[in-house]
Amino acid sequence: MKFTKMHGISNDYIYINCMEVTPERLSELSIEMSDRHTGVGGDGIILICPSEVADFKMRIFNADGSEAKMCGNGSRCVGKYVYDYGLTDKNVVTLETLAGIKTLHLHVNKGKVDSVTVDMGEPVTSVREIPVIYNNEMMVNAPVDTSCGVVEMTAVSMGNPHGVVFVDSLDNVDVHGLGRELEIHPMWPDRANIEFAQINSPSEITMRVWERGSGETMACGTGACATAVAAALTGRTGDRVTVHLLGGDLEIYRNPDDSHIYMTGGATTVFEGVYERQS
Numbered sequence: 314m315k316f317t318k319m320h321g322i323s324n325d326y327i328y329i330n331c332m333e334v335t336p337e338r339l340s341e342l343s344i345e346m347s348d349r350h351t352g353v354g355g356d357g358i359i360l361i362c363p364s365e366v367a368d369f370k371m372r373i374f375n376a377d378g379s380e381a382k383m384c385g386n387g388s389r390c391v392g393k394y395v396y397d398y399g400l401t402d403k404n405v406v407t408l409e410t411l412a413g414i415k416t417l418h419l420h421v422n423k424g425k426v427d428s429v430t431v432d433m434g435e436p437v438t439s440v441r442e443i444p445v446i447y448n449n450e451m452m453v454n455a456p457v458d459t460s461c462g463v464v465e466m467t468a469v470s471m472g473n474p475h476g477v478v479f480v481d482s483l484d485n486v487d488v489h490g491l492g493r494e495l496e497i498h499p500m501w502p503d504r505a506n507i508e509f510a511q512i513n514s515p516s517e518i519t520m521r522v523w524e525r526g527s528g529e530t531m532a533c534g535t536g537a538c539a540t541a542v543a544a545a546l547t548g549r550t551g552d553r554v555t556v557h558l559l560g561g562d563l564e565i566y567r568n569p570d571d572s573h574i575y576m577t578g579g580a581t582t583v584f585e586g587v588y589e590r591q592s
């Protein structure tokens with residue numbers, strides 16, 4: 314099975330062209346291929362498929378085999394993939410996802426895409442739609458008991474659920490311990506991605522992320538958007554922020570006209586390969 318290894322600011326996935334054929338047992342395939350010792354290695358797999366309602370369709374599976382509705386870093390790499398491999402010659406491409414149709418603006422440099430701006434659509438803060446179990450319409454700076462004491466959580470969905478925890482300093486946050494604990498907290502009917510964010514200024518955030526189904530990743534596009542939304546919602550930042558993640562930076566902008574969130578960042582092709590399925 315041919316694949317292309319790509320990453321969006323070091324959030325790395327294995328991309329499979331499914332325009333003709335889609336493999337079976339995709340959850341098992343993701344677990345197997347994502348293994349960084351016995352597989353290709355990655356945070357999951359991403360399929361590029363035909364669509365009847367958009368130019369292309371993206372499906373994303375986390376390293377634990379769970380399918381997610383949306384992947385921000387992955388969508389930028391899909392934009393790069395379809396342009397660089399000649400599946401389209403358009404600079405604006407629509408992408409069907411389980412979280413709706415997203416519009417990608419491809420930035421081409423010397424004939425190849427090097428960065429993409431994604432219209433991520435409107436964020437969701439209604440607890441019922443996220444979903445998160447909470448006794449209010451929105452979960453904003455809500456105290457949550459944890460083994461590390463009480464943290465304040467703000468819940469936002471970008472098509473996938475996020476719990477954002479603002480901290481004074483990231484230096485002493487147990488991202489793996491607390492991230493895992495909060496990912497599977499019973500308040501989330503479908504688990505959640507957990508972000509730990511430090512506000513550097515009204516236009517700069519530094520964050521780390523524990524992703525649902527993949528553990529700590531070097532970056533999370535939907536997580537950066539959710540964090541930017543939570544920061545603006547709680548009066549910590551404005552509508553335009555630079556988000557610094559372990560793997561690189563993302564520019565996040567909230568358009569006051571349509572409340573859509575726009576994310577701009579890099580997309581990189583690393584290598585192509587042929588995978589022998591293990592099971």
Ligand SMILES: N[C@H](CCC[C@H](N)C(=O)O)C(=O)O
Nearest residue numbers: 381384385386473533534535
């Ligand atoms: N782990 C996420 C999917 C990947 C999102 C992330 N890699 C991004 O760039 O948005 C979830 O289960 O919702």
